[in-house]
Amino acid sequence: MLTTPRLTxxxxxxxxxxxxxxxYGDPEVMRYVDGDYASLQATRAALVTHVEMHEKDGFAFWAVLREEELVGEVGFGRLGDEIEMGWTFARAHWGHGYxxxxxxAALRRAPAAKLLAVIHPANxxxxRVAEKLGFERSENREVRGHRQLIYKRRGANVSAAGL
Ligand SMILES: CC(C)(COP(=O)(O)OP(=O)(O)OC[C@H]1O[C@@H](n2cnc3c(N)ncnc32)[C@H](O)[C@@H]1OP(=O)(O)O)[C@@H](O)C(=O)NCCC(=O)NCCS
Structure with missing residues (x-):
């Protein structure tokens, strides 16, 4: 578990x-996110992946809570041989720096020193979040069937311990 001044x-x-x-079921939140998460079934499948991946690998997308309320997720996934970092928050909680x-905080538990973020060009x-976290704009790439911007970051602390 990780804590920040406002978040767990x-x-x-x-x-x-x-x-x-x-x-995940909010189309405005998922506007620039690949995949179809409209159904509860789809969210359940993604959640199983998050839980199992953390158990197996020590990293995954993790829950972000504010006073016990789930406000979003942050974490890491695999993109081929590379490690991708991502962030998704409930619309009601946008704009507070979460x-x-x-x-x-998650970067303190990054599973690799080199990370990338895959971002829709209109997002x-x-x-801005990627830049504030120290990512720099790199190439454009076709990812999961969409033309995306790739942001890269070097120098995260690598922790085998996970959360
Ligand atoms: C992207 C997202 C995670 C940002 O969450 P957040 O908690 O509001 O982010 P923060 O408050 O830490 O920072 C957002 C920054 O983007 C800026 N921003 C937000 N919308 C913007 C826009 N339309 N144009 C320009 N800047 C924008 C904010 O001003 C802020 O920058 P600042 O601190 O310099 O003012 C959130 O909007 C979200 O969950 N979106 C839907 C899911 C998603 O697209 N995830 C990313 C997939 S790559």
Missing amino acids: IRPFVPEDLEALHAI ATEAGH EGSK
Whole structure:
């Protein structure tokens, strides 16, 4: 578990399903995110992946809580041989610096020194978060069937311990 002045970051648990679906099921939140998460089934499958990946690998997308309420997720996934970092927050909680605050904390548990972020060209908020976390704009790339901007970051502390 990680804590910041306002937030707690912990691995997902199956009981997060409803709260997570309130985030994934919001088309405005998922506007620039690949994949179709409209159904509860899809959120359940993603949640199983988060839980199992953390258990197996020690990293995954993690739950971000503000006073016990699930406000978003931050964490890491695999993109081929590379490690991707990502952030997604409930619409009601945008604009408070949570993605940046949680991102800085998660970077203390990054599973690789070199990270990338895959960002839709129109996702201005996410580009700004990436920059505030020390990512720099790199190339454009086709990822999961979409033309995306790649941001790269070097020099994260690598921790085998996970959360
Ligand atoms: C992107 C997202 C995670 C940002 O979360 P957040 O907690 O509001 O982020 P922060 O408050 O830490 O920082 C957001 C920054 O983007 C800026 N921003 C937000 N929307 C913007 C826009 N449309 N144009 C320009 N800047 C924008 C904010 O002003 C802020 O920058 P500042 O601190 O310099 O003012 C959130 O909007 C979200 O969950 N979006 C949907 C999911 C998503 O797209 N995830 C990323 C996939 S790559």
